[in-house]
Amino acid sequence: xxxxxxxxxxxxxxxxxxxxxxxxxxxxxxxxxxxxxxxxxxxxxxxxxxxxxxxxxxxxxxxxxxxxxxxxxxxxxxxxxxxxxxxxxxxxxxxxxxxxxxxxxxxxxxxxxxxxxxxxxxxxxxxxxxxxxxxxxxxxxxxxxxxxxxxxxxxxxxxxxxxxxxxxxxxxxxxxxxxxxxxxxxxxxxxxxxxxxxxxxxxxxxxxxxxxxxxxxxxxxxxxxxxxxxxxxxxxxxxxxxxxxxxxxxxxxxxxxxxxxxxxxxxxxxxxxxxxxxxxxxxxxxxxxxxxxxxxxxxxxxxxxxxxxxxxxxxxxxxxxxxxxxxxxxxxxxxxxxxxxxxxxxxxxxxxxxxxxxxxxxxxxxxxxxxxxxxxxxxxxxxxxxxxxxxxxxxxxxxxxxxxxxxxxxxxxxxxxxxxxxxxxxxxxxxxxxxxxxxxxxxxxxxxxxxxxxxxxxxxxxxxxxxxxxxxxxxxxxxxxxxxxxxxxxxxxxxxxxxxxxxxxxxxxxxxxxxxxxxxxxxxxxxxxxxxxxxxxxxxxxxxxxxxxxxxxxxxxxxxxxxxxxxx
Numbered sequence: 001x002x003x004x005x006x007x008x009x010x011x012x013x014x015x016x017x018x019x020x021x022x023x024x025x026x027x028x029x030x031x032x033x034x035x036x037x038x039x040x041x042x043x044x045x046x047x048x049x050x051x052x053x054x055x056x057x058x059x060x061x062x063x064x065x066x067x068x069x070x071x072x073x074x075x076x077x078x079x080x081x082x083x084x085x086x087x088x089x090x091x092x093x094x095x096x097x098x099x100x101x102x103x104x105x106x107x108x109x110x111x112x113x114x115x116x117x118x119x120x121x122x123x124x125x126x127x128x129x130x131x132x133x134x135x136x137x138x139x140x141x142x143x144x145x146x147x148x149x150x151x152x153x154x155x156x157x158x159x160x161x162x163x164x165x166x167x168x169x170x171x172x173x174x175x176x177x178x179x180x181x182x183x184x185x186x187x188x189x190x191x192x193x194x195x196x197x198x199x200x201x202x203x204x205x206x207x208x209x210x211x212x213x214x215x216x217x218x219x220x221x222x223x224x225x226x227x228x229x230x231x232x233x234x235x236x237x238x239x240x241x242x243x244x245x246x247x248x249x250x251x252x253x254x255x256x257x258x259x260x261x262x263x264x265x266x267x268x269x270x271x272x273x274x275x276x277x278x279x280x281x282x283x284x285x286x287x288x289x290x291x292x293x294x295x296x297x298x299x300x301x302x303x304x305x306x307x308x309x310x311x312x313x314x315x316x317x318x319x320x321x322x323x324x325x326x327x328x329x330x331x332x333x334x335x336x337x338x339x340x341x342x343x344x345x346x347x348x349x350x351x352x353x354x355x356x357x358x359x360x361x362x363x364x365x366x367x368x369x370x371x372x373x374x375x376x377x378x379x380x381x382x383x384x385x386x387x388x389x390x391x392x393x394x395x396x397x398x399x400x401x402x403x404x405x406x407x408x409x410x411x412x413x414x415x416x417x418x419x420x421x422x423x424x425x426x427x428x429x430x431x432x433x434x435x436x437x438x439x440x441x442x443x444x445x446x447x448x449x450x451x452x453x454x455x456x457x458x459x460x461x462x463x464x465x466x467x468x469x470x471x472x473x474x475x476x477x478x479x480x481x482x483x484x485x486x487x488x489x490x491x492x493x494x495x496x497x498x499x500x501x502x503x504x505x506x507x508x509x510x511x512x513x514x515x516x517x518x519x520x521x522x523x524x525x526x527x528x529x530x531x532x533x534x535x536x537x538x539x540x541x542x543x544x545x546x547x548x549x550x551x552x553x554x555x556x557x558x559x560x561x562x563x564x565x566x567x568x
Contacts, residue, residue: 019083026075031422040126046369052147055122057158066106073099090560091423098427101245108241112162114230116174119159124181131191135374142194149205153212166224167232178217182210184355234480238513246514248431250559253475260471271461275301299496305455311393315383318390319349322380325401332449333407340548345376352379359504362400370417395459407440419554428555435522469495470516474509525558533565
């Protein structure tokens with residue numbers, strides 16, 4: 001019987017076409033190469049062999065890296081993608097797009113020349129993951145920490161050599177990152193356990209690293225002023241050169257901008273019609289002179305909802321409220337058969353450390369290793385003190401959980417981790433990922449979560465408007481048509497945001513190009529796909545089946561997702 005199985009395997013392997021074998025080999029070679037040149041990512045994805053290393057930081061290393069990317073592109077282009085299976089073809093397209101994006105960053109963006117975060121984020125992430133990842137064995141953690149700490153002064157010196165220009169906003173962000181990294185290093189000994197000699201050695205390395213970081217901060221706030229100041233972001237010409245790479249290659253910036261502008265006013269009007277009855281309960285009917293009056297009504301109602309005592313929670317209730325919210329949403333989704341049941345990782349809630357590099361109120365940390373037994377750590381911003389009221393209310397917590405956990409990104413992540421392809425797990429399509437999160441929130445509210453309370457629909461529409469406005473300001477901001485201050489003012493006025501929230505979102509646009517635009521494209525495409533699927537299915541339409549088709553094969557590009565969903 002064993003001989004028969006072996007023979008059957010040989011026959012199957014022999015039947016595979018040469019392009020399929022060539023792509024599988026190249027695909028695996030790229031993954032191995034990627035983890036070699038991105039050691040921090042290897043730690044993130046639980047590839048332990050690179051835990052003590054950092055990524056390239058010299059001109060010679062970058063030249064070698066660039067040459068490897070070029071070779072991969074040449075070898076990939078020589079494989080006939082039409083002769084490999086459909087699922088492999090999707091991975092082929094993902095790999096090709098990623099290689100082109102990597103080449104574009106080196107050719108056009110060149111962040112090491114003007115952005116200190118190119119080095120600082122690498123240093124921070126390399127220590128942070130080792131510090132916070134619960135399943136790294138202590139001996140491995142200690143050894144890797146020693147190796148990475150020892151490299152920090154040299155990497156900072158190399159960064160000084162590579163910087164030939166500066167961006168004022170990125171120096172500001174870099175100062176914040178430096179403070180976080182120093183704080184992280186000061187707390188690091190509490191996460192380690194070893195013999196006294198080893199711990200003393202680590203303490204000495206930490207002190208040297210902190211001295212190097214403090215010196216780098218002094219240098220960063222003085223010497224770069226002597227270098228050319230680049231007019232960020234217009235210097236990068238992102239709309240002309242980068243839009244293709246960051247949004248999937250199937251969209252044009254002017255058309256996206258035009259669609260967003262077309263969507264803004266009708267969506268605001270929908271929100272106005274929902275908010276007006278709330279406004280009239282406490283105010284006389286306003287006299288409309290211009291558009292400002294309509295926007296003022298919306299703003300007043302949103303502030304009133306956020307300040308409503310019945311939705312407030314105390315600081316000592318924060319974690320329990322997040323747990324209760326997740327439980328309620330999960331029960332609703334499964335009782336209404338909105339989602340197919342799937343084995344997902346356990347969600348574990350923790351307060352985020354003060355040195356955590358995230359400005360949003362809740363975020364996933366330990367979501368990268370594929371092992372199902374590993375919990376996902378969901379970090380919650382802690383309250384400022386033990387007493388008083390938390391900045392977020394119950395409705396806002398529901399919305400955040402819906403976006404980040406269920407039915408949003410956490411569910412998508414669970415399916416992606418169970419799908420065997422590593423290349424699509426490493427490089428999930430940003431448009432699909434962002435689109436699903438926003439679609440999932442909209443779907444949850446539209447299906448009646450929260451007993452159809454209008455307040456949920458109001459806050460949901462506010463989220464929709466913020467997505468539309470971000471797409472508008474990114475395209476204008478990246479081209480230099482509006483300044484940072486004007487972009488923030490536009491977010492505050494047109495998306496009904498507090499100033500600190502608007503500043504955080506613009507920072508996202510500074511650090512993660514087209515992050516707002518990809519969300520807008522994603523939600524538009526996901527809504528269009530749902531409508532088309534409903535049309536083709538007719539009476540056979542089931543929402544949970546639509547969701548299963550969206551999720552089952554990992555996070556694939558939307559144009560590939562359309563083919564799969566609509567061909568059934």
